[in-house]
Amino acid sequence: xxxxxxxxxxxxxxxxxxxxxxxxxxSGHIADVTSATITPDSLAxxxxxxxxxxxxxxxxxxxxxxxxxxxxxxxxxxxxxxAEMNLPIPEHPILFMKACDVTGPTDPIVIPKGAKKTDWxxxxxxxxxxxxxxxxxxxxxxxxxxxxxxxxxxxxHFQTELGGQWVKGKSADSFAPIGPYLVTKDEVADAQALxxxxxxxxxxxxxxxxxxxxxxxxxxxxxxxxxxxLHPGDLILTGTPPGVGGGMKPPRFLQPGDVVTAQIEGLxxxxxxxxxxxx
Numbered sequence: 001x002x003x004x005x006x007x008x009x010x011x012x013x014x015x016x017x018x019x020x021x022x023x024x025x026x027s028g029h030i031a032d033v034t035s036a037t038i039t040p041d042s043l044a045x046x047x048x049x050x051x052x053x054x055x056x057x058x059x060x061x062x063x064x065x066x067x068x069x070x071x072x073x074x075x076x077x078x079x080x081x082x083a084e085m086n087l088p089i090p091e092h093p094i095l096f097m098k099a100c101d102v103t104g105p106t107d108p109i110v111i112p113k114g115a116k117k118t119d120w121x122x123x124x125x126x127x128x129x130x131x132x133x134x135x136x137x138x139x140x141x142x143x144x145x146x147x148x149x150x151x152x153x154x155x156x157h158f159q160t161e162l163g164g165q166w167v168k169g170k171s172a173d174s175f176a177p178i179g180p181y182l183v184t185k186d187e188v189a190d191a192q193a194l195x196x197x198x199x200x201x202x203x204x205x206x207x208x209x210x211x212x213x214x215x216x217x218x219x220x221x222x223x224x225x226x227x228x229x230l231h232p233g234d235l236i237l238t239g240t241p242p243g244v245g246g247g248m249k250p251p252r253f254l255q256p257g258d259v260v261t262a263q264i265e266g267l268x269x270x271x272x273x274x275x276x277x278x279x
Contacts, residue, residue, distance in 0.1 A: 001047055002268075003033050003146075004181035005062040007104075012062045016051055017181060024054035032066045033182075035233025038129045038145035043184060061180045063102045064148065065127065069233040071098040071176055072224060073123075073152055075166065077214050077239025084247035093215045093223045098152075099171035102235070105179030105270035109153055109260060112172040113277045117156035118254040121240035122198040122206050122262040124191065125150035126217060127182055132230040140221035143230065146184040147191060149264045150237045151177050151198070151272075156246045156253070178235070180268045188266060191217045195265040196241060200258055208241020215239075 002017035003026075014026040014033045029049060030037055037046070075094035076082045082089055111118045129145025152170065159169025188194075191210060198206040215223070220238055224230060245252040254260070256276040263269040 001043070001184045001187065002181040003037070003046075003184070004064045004179070005033050005066060006057050006059040007062050008057065008059045012066070013057060015057050016046070018051040023057050024051045025057040026054065028054070033064060034067045035065065035069060035231070038065070038127060038182065039232050040130060043129065043145065060104065060106050062104045064179055064182045065102070065233060067233055068102050068235055069231055071102065071235045071237065073098060073170065073237040074215065074220055074239045078208060078212050078241045079214055080208070080212060080242040081240055081244070081247070082214070084242045084244070089214060093220055095224060096166045096170065098176045099167055100173055100175050102176045102178050103174050105149070105177060105268070106272060107177060108174060108273045108275045109177065109254065110172070110174040110275055110277055111254060111256060112155055112158070115155045115157065115172075115277075116253075117246065117251065119154045119156050119245045120198055120200065120205065120254065120260055120262075121152035121154060121244055122196050122264070123150045123152050123237045123240050124194065124196065124210055124264060125178060126221070126236040126238060128230045128234040128236070129232050131232070132221060132225040135222050135225040137218045137222040140218040141185065143221060144185045144217070145232070146182040147188050147267055148178055148182050149180070149262055149267050149270055151260065151262050151270060152237050152240060153177070177270055177272060179270055183267050194267070197263055198243065199261045200254070202259075205245070206241055206243030208243070212241065213239060
């Protein structure tokens with residue numbers, strides 16, 4: 001199942017995508033897509049609905065989850081990305097967080113005030129569907145509700161040149177776009193075999209496969225749950241393949257007027273305009 005939230009004249013409504021890629025209105029069954037919606041029992045109930053009986057719905061996509069709890073991120077998790085950044089392969093997953101709200105797949109990316117090096121990072125996202133603490137790697141995927149496309153937008157000047165941890169370079173408003181929908185795990189045969197790419201103004205910048213992750217989805221969940229209790233509605237961004245602007249020679253960063261398109265095999269596409277900060 002592909003779950004999403006659609007902006008309409010009557011507010012945001014929950015929806016699912018049918019086998020013909022038609023969006024169907026779920027508001028007769030649930031009020032919203034929330035952390036409670038993506039638990040195993042709730043997903044099983046939704047899966048039993050005949051989507052063809054539901055009315056069609058159109059509109060722009062809001063973030064697919066209405067109450068995201070936390071956004072965890074894994075840094076330097078692709079061998080080839082670590083190489084382009086001239087950084088050593090980490091011995092353990094590098095964990096940080098985004099402190100901003102998530103945004104939708106067509107909402108603009110806003111370059112922060114004072115920014116100099118705003119960068120792109122297409123990433124596979126994981127949505128947690130059940131409580132996970134001290135999870136074994138072999139059991140980790142049972143806690144996954146589904147997967148999605150994310151862009152770990154980053155301001156490199158804030159991240160690496162102003163001291164402290166990465167969070168301030170990762171958490172400006174609009175720096176956590178997700179979508180267009182949550183693809184439940186039953187529709188993803190192998191999360192470690194997905195192609196992914198990102199374009200800026202139609203020019204291919206990133207091309208990668210989740211097979212080149214240093215730490216797999218299962219390893220990431222097991223690692224994070226060793227230190228932090230994960231709950232339904234928590235999101236984890238799993239790292240980016242090579243081709244980020246900061247790794248280019250010379251470096252290249254986002255400018256107002258740019259258009260960023262990010263896609264992952266089977267999970268959909270995000271297309272976002274880059275705009276300047278106002279205020």
